[in-house]
Amino acid sequence: MHPTPLTSPDAAPPLAGRREWIGLALIALFTLLKGVVLLLVGAGLLRLVDPEIATFLAPAMDLLHLHGHSRLVHSLLLKVSGLSSHSVFLMAYASLLYSVFLLIEGCGLWLEASWAGHMAVISTTVFLPVEFYDVLKQISVVHVTMLLFNVAIVGYLVAQLERRSLR
Numbered sequence: 001m002h003p004t005p006l007t008s009p010d011a012a013p014p015l016a017g018r019r020e021w022i023g024l025a026l027i028a029l030f031t032l033l034k035g036v037v038l039l040l041v042g043a044g045l046l047r048l049v050d051p052e053i054a055t056f057l058a059p060a061m062d063l064l065h066l067h068g069h070s071r072l073v074h075s076l077l078l079k080v081s082g083l084s085s086h087s088v089f090l091m092a093y094a095s096l097l098y099s100v101f102l103l104i105e106g107c108g109l110w111l112e113a114s115w116a117g118h119m120a121v122i123s124t125t126v127f128l129p130v131e132f133y134d135v136l137k138q139i140s141v142v143h144v145t146m147l148l149f150n151v152a153i154v155g156y157l158v159a160q161l162e163r164r165s166l167r
Helices: 020-049 051-063 071-080 085-110 114-137 141-162
Strands: none
Touching: 020 051, 020 085, 020 141, 085 114, 114 141
């Protein structure tokens, strides 16, 4: 038995095999990458404050070469060393929660689901004012590039949704 499509019968066929799918796949992979990074950050923060979690996560952290002597982990340690355990736990849980959100969004975009397109448009648009403020506060190539990149993602996804290219 095949699942029923989420769109109307007059909607455009799925993107698979079409050139537009490459853009959507790149956005999905970028979203999944952000989700994995935040998952690792959240796990690393939890590892800092709870020895049981540190023991549980040790094999995964070793596999990813995230040892205490790496520059990335050392930089993170310096930033959170002055915070209370409660604050670090809150940051870890927020990071883990947002990573789950991004992983769901990325999987949905990979599967060309229209709900994921709407989710990505909203979640990206919410951060545009912050990125615009960052550009105004400190003009740099990185800030301007990130702002333009996210505006392009929103524009691309809105165009795909309007064309009903997503299922």
